[in-house]
Amino acid sequence: MQAAAAAKGPEALYKRAPHGQNGKKIREEAGMDTPGDRHGRAGPIHASGWTLSELLVSLALMATLASLALPAYLQQQRQARRSDALVALQQLQMDQARWRDAHETYADSLSALGWRTERSPGGHYAIRIAHADAEGYTLEAWPTGSQAADQVCSPLRLTGHGNASPTFSAGEHTDSDPLRCWRQ
Numbered sequence: 388m389q390a391a392a393a394a395k396g397p398e399a400l401y402k403r404a405p406h407g408q409n410g411k412k413i414r415e416e417a418g419m420d421t422p423g424d425r426h427g428r429a430g431p432i433h434a435s436g437w438t439l440s441e442l443l444v445s446l447a448l449m450a451t452l453a454s455l456a457l458p459a460y461l462q463q464q465r466q467a468r469r470s471d472a473l474v475a476l477q478q479l480q481m482d483q484a485r486w487r488d489a490h491e492t493y494a495d496s497l498s499a500l501g502w503r504t505e506r507s508p509g510g511h512y513a514i515r516i517a518h519a520d521a522e523g524y525t526l527e528a529w530p531t532g533s534q535a536a537d538q539v540c541s542p543l544r545l546t547g548h549g550n551a552s553p554t555f556s557a558g559e560h561t562d563s564d565p566l567r568c569w570r571q
Contacts, residue, residue: 511531526547528542
């Protein structure tokens with residue numbers, strides 16, 4: 388019977404074996420693999436993939452990493468946005484010098500200096516002239532919007548004293564910058 392099945396081709400090996408004979412035995416004698424020979428286990432071959440628990444563990448790991456990285460990223464972003472205020476205050480300093488060359492006092496309003504808005508170029512700071520007279524001026528940049536979270540360096544200040552070098556300050560310190568807010 389087995390020889391007859393082998394002579395008829397491989398299709399005959401998978402036909403139902405007569406009573407008392409095992410189809411596995413027929414395939415073994417013909418030199419064919421049996422389902423149990425694959426990967427050392429019997430049964431169908433399973434497709435590889437992610438289980439629900441593996442997905443949840445990887446999701447929890449990503450959430451933990453994001454919770455650690457996000458505050459550092461936001462702080463770095465606030466620090467980078469300070470350059471918006473620094474540029475605005477330095478531009479205003481040059482405008483004040485030009486104004487003083489033509490007038491007896493420094494300008495006390497942004498509109499007198501030709502500024503159309505009280506916002507920094509990037510819009511992250513509100514710019515104002517806190518004090519101006521014949522001796523000097525104080526310029527301030529207050530954070531707005533998402534930059535308002537930068538409380539450590541609020542406000543950034545530039546104080547001009549005639550022909551002397553300007554004083555850069557920030558926060559509660561009106562005459563110095565110990566937190567290095569002006570350093571980029």
